Amino acid sequence: MSLLKIEGLRVFFRSGDRIVKANNSINLEVTDNEIIGIIGETGCGKSILGRAIMTLLSDNTEVSGKIIYKDKDLLTLPENKLRDIRGKNIGIILQNPAAALNPVLSIGNQISEVFRYHEKMSKQEAKIKTAGILEMVGIDPDRAGEYPHQFSGGMKQRAMIAMGMALSPEILIADEPTKGLDPETKDIIVTLLQDLVRNRNMSMILITHDLDVAEKMCDRIAVMYAGEIIELASAQDILAEPGHPYTQVLLSSLPKKGLRSISGESPSLSSPPSGCRFHPRCEYAMDICKQDHPDMFFTDIGTEVRCFLYNGGQDQP
Template identity: 55%
Template sequence: MSISFLSTQLLSVENLNVSFKTSKGLVKANENISFEIKEGEIFGLIGETGCGKTTLGKALLRLLSNNARIEGRIVYRGKNILSLSEKEMRSLRGKEIGIMLQDSSICFNPVLSVGSQIAEIYRYHEGMKKKDAEKKASEMLELVGIDSSRKSEYPHQFSGGMLQRVMMVVALALKPRLLIADEPTKGLDPDIKLQILEIIAKLVKKENSSMLLITHDLDVSTKLTDRTAVMYAGEIVEIGKTATVISDPKHPYTFALLHSLPEKGLMNVSGQSPSLIFPPSGCRYHPRCSNQLVDCSKIHPTLLEHVDDHFARCLFSEKNSKNVKREPHLIPDTPSPGCAEVGIRHC
């Protein structure tokens, strides 16, 4: 998928850190996250369950719990989201930035019809009269392949795939410039998954909107995105044009994810994700990596550019690349205990 038409920066995340205080210690869900999403771009964020993807998506709209601490900058169209008042955020959510959450079944009021819940969006944000809002809700349901006669039905009367389509309507109702889609096809069978993806892509491109697609499914990201960031244990380990990342992965974790796909051999990624309270010292992936060097357990690698905006956080790739733009020096991490040493299961 070509991205030559992309130019204007829509969203910029700069050195974002998100942490939570728990009884077992400080969970560092996101560490030094930086990336940008451009106008008209579909940007993929992939990684295993528990790596911090969903936390990042919610942080962009400040939808995290009160015990979350967020540091850094999230700049949307020139405004730092972290400095906005809650009133300003309410006007931003939905209208400027829409979101599709993982479990659509818990996102709806069970005692209100889906039509009335969609119509309420237009009445609240657009000031529409009840009749006009209901008409608009019907039109939007038809747009995602749901007969408008079902608008009077309740959430429990819809299948998982159909409810996901309704969630799509809610997220795209106000034609946001950016859609955050968190695992939009999770739990759906392959045929329904493909239908949902095609509808999302069609609607996003129709409005010339942008999308952050959060998924653990590399196959989904491959088919839909312009650029992809690979996340592991709370940090980005590789980022670049999707076609380049897929054809020439620079990080061993990305390589392992690719080879877990059926067409690549269906190989499991060995080991388990580390704790986000006590991550391994040095490179966080080194305990699972077959390419680890002596320094991988001591030095935390920097995200370095290899070629054409293709970045990776890996000492092995850095050593074997002739084009990498090197930092003047790397500072060794202070060793920290692993999950097994402190008796904490992986996150």
């Protein structure tokens, strides 16, 4: 069953005298009890997509398309309705907990606010619920009165998970939840997140550039490049038989697959190349790739790939 459906999403914003096309014609569906990964290089528009779903974008942003949650287009709802959905129905773990947490409020107070706003709890009731959620993520409830600077990076991330999961939202957006963590702490956070999401029958959108994390956690993976989704399939299919030339070289950059570098640089989102956005870096580029922009095509194994190598008269999705 579909929980969230994104149709033709475009997110453009002005930076100086440039128009940055951060997300371009994004189509994506999140189903019940699914962990879907959004992977790609830094700057490809992954985090903007997460913030667009939460409608947490700056005033200079132009957004079009649809983000449908339970038959409601989030892009058309008034702010008071959106505030009711944020946190309660769709939660988010923001990137960089050191910056996301308020330095002048205790960890306990920041989590308690979630219960007091959405559940209208008293201070005492919220304090009890906060103790329970802290314990759930492996933080001693006695540390609720401490401040962010007293927590390690891993403990800050646990606190962010506690805030995002406090109300058991149907969908959790986790934006680079393991960024900056040492390998041991990263593994702990991955296991914790995966166990909590599965045990609570939630769905999660995992935004990451860490392919190892995506491999461990995700049911499906959407690969982004230069503001677009260029491949979409089950995690098993993408990792075993990547279709798009970009996905192939991205996966080959993993240490266990040869640590192959990707030639060239990611294009500017304000002036992307004509045709296929990956063609300047692609060893398979044809004349059509330089001129025409590819749609998504089905491969022989049923994955969706934005590449003319898979056109061959196949029907487009």
